[in-house]
Amino acid sequence: MNLVKRNTDNWLPSIFDDMFKTDWMDNGNSGMNRIGTSVPAVNISENDDAFHLEVAAPGKTKKDFNLELDNGVLTISSEEKREEEKKDNNGRFTRREFSYSSFKRAFSLPDSVDSEKISAEYKDGVLKIDLPKREDAKIQAKKMIDIK
Numbered sequence: 001m002n003l004v005k006r007n008t009d010n011w012l013p014s015i016f017d018d019m020f021k022t023d024w025m026d027n028g029n030s031g032m033n034r035i036g037t038s039v040p041a042v043n044i045s046e047n048d049d050a051f052h053l054e055v056a057a058p059g060k061t062k063k064d065f066n067l068e069l070d071n072g073v074l075t076i077s078s079e080e081k082r083e084e085e086k087k088d089n090n091g092r093f094t095r096r097e098f099s100y101s102s103f104k105r106a107f108s109l110p111d112s113v114d115s116e117k118i119s120a121e122y123k124d125g126v127l128k129i130d131l132p133k134r135e136d137a138k139i140q141a142k143k144m145i146d147i148k
Contacts, residue, residue, distance in 0.1 A: 039103050048139050051113065051131040055105070058125030065127060067120055072111075074118075076127070077104040112137030 043054040055076060057065075068075045079102040086095045109115070109131065117132040 038101070039105065042105060048133075050133055051110075053107070053127075053129040053131070055127040055129070056125065057122075057127055060122070060125075062122040062127075065120075065122065067129070069109075069115055069118065072109050072115075073106055074109055074129075074131075075104060075106045076129075078102060 040055050040057045042056075043052075045052045045054075053076075057078065060078060060080070064078045064080060066075075066077045066079075068077075079100075081098070081100050083098040084096070088094050112133045113131045114134045118129065120127060120129045122128075
């Protein structure tokens with residue numbers, strides 16, 4: 001259990017924050033919002049040939065992910081539902097548990113990405129997405145020009 005410091009001088013805004021502020025975006029502090037949904041961390045790197053995204057999502061399978069490219073926006077999403085129930089001999093529930101988790105991240109891709117060559121692989125809890133650059137967008141080697 002965590003202790004939360006409250007401003008006792010002005011209690012009314014605190015009540016409204018608790019009721020209406022759901023922290024869907026979480027300000028980037030912990031990766032968790034107040035309703036317990038986790039948004040996976042994403043590493044983005046770039047080299048001369050491509051951009052690379054790594055999404056930390058352990059415990060999933062490649063079937064759990066949806067990758068969608070629409071109008072230059074890459075959307076990564078996942079949804080998982082689980083349900084378990086145990087019944088006694090009369091068919092009554094003695095225990096029923098269910099859980100649901102989902103996330104969605106969207107990235108605007110630069111014009112330099114060749115959308116036809118995007119590839120993805122899920123291995124060891126990390127979804128790796130390679131976003132190759134178009135040939136004309138790659139950094140060209142330095143070239144000496146002769147003066148006539």
